[in-house]
Amino acid sequence: MAKLFGQTIPNLPWQDKPAGYRYPVWRYTENPVITRDNLYMANSIFNSAVVPFKDGFAGVFRVDYRSRDQKLVTGFSKDGIRWSLTDKPIFGGYDPRLCLMEGKYYLSWVNLTPHGTTIGLAYTEDFEHWTQLEDACYPVARNGVLFPEKVNGEYMLFIRPCDRGHTPYGDIFLAHSKDLTYWGKYRFVMKPVKNWESTKVGAGPTPIRTDEGWLMFYHGVLTSCNGFSYSMGAALLDLNEPWKVLHRADSFLLGPHEPYECFGDVPNVVFPCSALTDAATGRIAIYYGAADTSVALAFTTVDETIRYIKENDLIK
Numbered sequence: 001m002a003k004l005f006g007q008t009i010p011n012l013p014w015q016d017k018p019a020g021y022r023y024p025v026w027r028y029t030e031n032p033v034i035t036r037d038n039l040y041m042a043n044s045i046f047n048s049a050v051v052p053f054k055d056g057f058a059g060v061f062r063v064d065y066r067s068r069d070q071k072l073v074t075g076f077s078k079d080g081i082r083w084s085l086t087d088k089p090i091f092g093g094y095d096p097r098l099c100l101m102e103g104k105y106y107l108s109w110v111n112l113t114p115h116g117t118t119i120g121l122a123y124t125e126d127f128e129h130w131t132q133l134e135d136a137c138y139p140v141a142r143n144g145v146l147f148p149e150k151v152n153g154e155y156m157l158f159i160r161p162c163d164r165g166h167t168p169y170g171d172i173f174l175a176h177s178k179d180l181t182y183w184g185k186y187r188f189v190m191k192p193v194k195n196w197e198s199t200k201v202g203a204g205p206t207p208i209r210t211d212e213g214w215l216m217f218y219h220g221v222l223t224s225c226n227g228f229s230y231s232m233g234a235a236l237l238d239l240n241e242p243w244k245v246l247h248r249a250d251s252f253l254l255g256p257h258e259p260y261e262c263f264g265d266v267p268n269v270v271f272p273c274s275a276l277t278d279a280a281t282g283r284i285a286i287y288y289g290a291a292d293t294s295v296a297l298a299f300t301t302v303d304e305t306i307r308y309i310k311e312n313d314l315i316k
């Protein structure tokens with residue numbers, strides 16, 4: 001087994017891969033796990049992030065209310081599947097990512113400013129009290145994703161420069177910081193290459209350290225005659241120089257297929273924001289937004305994913 005570093009999570013939500021299923025990522029049979037019915041006045045709940053917390057799990061959820069205000073709320077769960085959300089927005093904005101680093105839970109998200117979107121940063125220890133840091137970037141950027149540990153003594157943040165709208169382009173960059181306030185040394189990581197992601201790419205869950213490199217799940221966007229279609233890809237990045245792509249799957253690992261991924265406020269969206277990993281077994285549980293309407297869950301293992309990446313490697 002490829003070695004996966006990080007927490008051991010014995011109560012990781014899990015289902016075995018269905019017999020005869022050939023792809024590396026399989027869906028939870030009772031998807032979606034969170035719908036608009038989880039919160040009064042929600043129009044939709046999607047693109048959300050979770051982490052292990054106490055004897056269960058905590059999360060930050062993107063809620064678009066009936067007013068269509070976009071807010072982040074917290075939620076708690078014993079098993080990672082049945083969630084109770086608190087109807088008390090902590091920040092405005094969308095697409096949260098969570099990462100446990102140095103004993104604190106760091107949140108990065110798309111922060112809304114009068115000048116465009118930027119990367120908001122905050123941390124908490126209890127999911128009740130939050131300390132907001134400086135925005136990590138001037139507008140306009142989205143898909144800010146922190147690494148769970150320093151690399152060569154510096155914090156690392158994926159970032160995706162964009163415009164003020166639903167940007168028809170997008171490459172992933174990496175920013176460095178010594179203090180989580182001043183960011184710089186921007187390095188290009190990857191751009192869209194293949195058909196399924198020919199419009200733009202953006203980092204997804206907190207990257208996962210393995211002995212083969214940083215495992216990065218990301219979303220790739222295709223522009224079809226019917227608009228954007230979002231799927232999940234994966235790549236392995238160099239451990240010491242994570243802007244260097246070692247291997248990258250040339251085909252998606254999970255794309256819009258089931259009705260809850262194909263129909264909704266924005267059809268044809270699989271948007272991963274969070275991955276729980278169990279170092280003891282190599283299991284990975286991925287939470288993804290489905291059709292900008294609900295949150296769904298899928299499973300893989302570090303070996304299944306790395307095998308698929310290498311079998312379909314873009315970097316020859």
Ligand code: BMA
Pocket residue numbers: 047094095142230266269271289292
């Ligand atoms: C994200 C956000 C959403 C959008 C989504 C697809 O980056 O901009 O509002 O619809 O992509 O889930």
